Amino acid sequence: SQTIHQWPATLVQPVGSPLSLECTVEGTSNPNLYWYRQAAGRGLQLLFYSVGIGQISSEVPQNLSASRPQDRQFILSSKKLLLSDSGFYLCAWRSASGGPYEQYFGPGTRLTVT
Amino acid sequence: AQSVTQLGSHVSVSEGALVLLRCNYSSSVPPYLFWYVQYPNQGLQLLLKYTSAATLVKGINGFEAEFKKSETSFHLTKPSAHMSDAAEYFCAVTADTGRRALTFGSGTRLQVQP
Numbered sequence: 001s002q003t004i005h006q007w008p009a010t011l012v013q014p015v016g017s018p019l020s021l022e023c024t025v026e027g028t029s030n031p032n033l034y035w036y037r038q039a040a041g042r043g044l045q046l047l048f049y050s051v052g053i054g055q056i057s058s059e060v061p062q063n064l065s066a067s068r069p070q071d072r073q074f075i076l077s078s079k080k081l082l083l084s085d086s087g088f089y090l091c092a093w094r095s096a097s098g099g100p101y102e103q104y105f106g107p108g109t110r111l112t113v114t
Numbered sequence: 115a116q117s118v119t120q121l122g123s124h125v126s127v128s129e130g131a132l133v134l135l136r137c138n139y140s141s142s143v144p145p146y147l148f149w150y151v152q153y154p155n156q157g158l159q160l161l162l163k164y165t166s167a168a169t170l171v172k173g174i175n176g177f178e179a180e181f182k183k184s185e186t187s188f189h190l191t192k193p194s195a196h197m198s199d200a201a202e203y204f205c206a207v208t209a210d211t212g213r214r215a216l217t218f219g220s221g222t223r224l225q226v227q228p
Contacts, residue, residue, distance in 0.1 A: 006157075034215060043204065043220040044158075059215075090157055101146055101208050103216055105157035 002027035006091050006106035014114055019064075019078040021109050023091030026072065031093040033074040034103060035066055038088040050074060051096065086113045116141040116207045120219035128227045133192040135222045137179075137205035140186065147188045148206045148216065149179055158204065164188060175199070200226045 003026045013019060025031055035047040046059045048066035056066050063082060067075045074091055088110050092103040121136040139145055146165055150158040162173025169181045179190045188205060202223045206216040 044216075044218045046215050049215055088155075092158075101216075102148055102160055102163050104160065105150075107157045108155070110155065 002093070002104065004091060004093055004104060004106040006089075006109050008109060009107065010110045010112075012112045012114060013081050015083055016080045019076070019081055019085070019111070021076040021089055021091075021111075023074040023076075023106055024072055025074075025093045028072070028093070028095065030071060030096050032096050033068065034092040034094075035074065035076050036090045036092065038090060038108075040087070044090065048076070081113045083113050086111055116145060116209055116217045118205050118207050118217055118219035120203075120205050120222050122222055123220065124223045124225065126225040126227060127195045129197055130194050133177075133190070133195045133199065133224065135190040135203050135205075135224065137188045137190065137219060138186050139188060139205070139207045141207055141209055143209045145207045145209055147179075147181060148208075149173065149177070149188075149190050150204045150206060150218075151175075152202045152204065152221075154201075161190070161203075195224075195226045197226050197228065200224055 005024050033050045036044040037047055038044050048058055050056050050068045053068055064078050088108050090108045091106040094103045117140045119138045148163045149161040151161050152158050161177050162171045164171050164181045172178045177192045179188050181188050202221045204221045205219040208216050
């Protein structure tokens with residue numbers, strides 16, 4: 001069966017510090033990978049998605065970036081965090097082949113920028 | 115492009131009462147529709163999915179949803195609420211084109227009163 005991991009689970013970082021969040025998927029190959037952000041009291045905002053190693057598409061212009069160095073690894077980064085980067089970050093995967101395209105989510109990372 | 119509207123950011127029901135969470139979608143192509151549940155500080159869990167095989171879809175935990183094309187709706191129901199159903203529920207849509215990312219509604223928080 002497939003499993004998706006995220007770490008760290010919680011993170012408190014000062015404004016201007018760097019960020020690295022990691023997501024890994026087990027039990028599947030060549031998945032589509034996604035990063036979402038959920039701000040307090042709001043829905044999910046798609047940040048990045050990837051259909052393969054080194055292939056990243058950005059949905060929202062911001063100071064965040066993503067990378068996919070390995071098939072089942074997806075990293076979210078920032079060089080300098082802003083207060084507005086606080087939120088709950090969720091990684092998700094879905095099969096690249098065929099529908100119906102449901103996504104499976106990791107446990108999330110709670111980021112607080114102080 | 116797709117969009118989802120969830121009517122009612124908060125819904126409160128008594129234990130044992132009917133649960134009805136509303137979702138209306140907009141899509142220029144035949145959609146795939148999903149309901150997810152999120153418990154506090156956790157990732158999203160797939161409740162059920164509509165894939166055009168049947169208009170009435172049964173999911174986990176006794177939930178079901180009916181796809182009504184004429185009303186562009188995909189409302190989530192459960193005959194009898196349980197205290198453990200208290201959570202936030204998200205409706206999502208995607209299409210068999212493009213990036214196949216999910217577009218989420220803003221969520222409905224379900225409260226179950228004893």
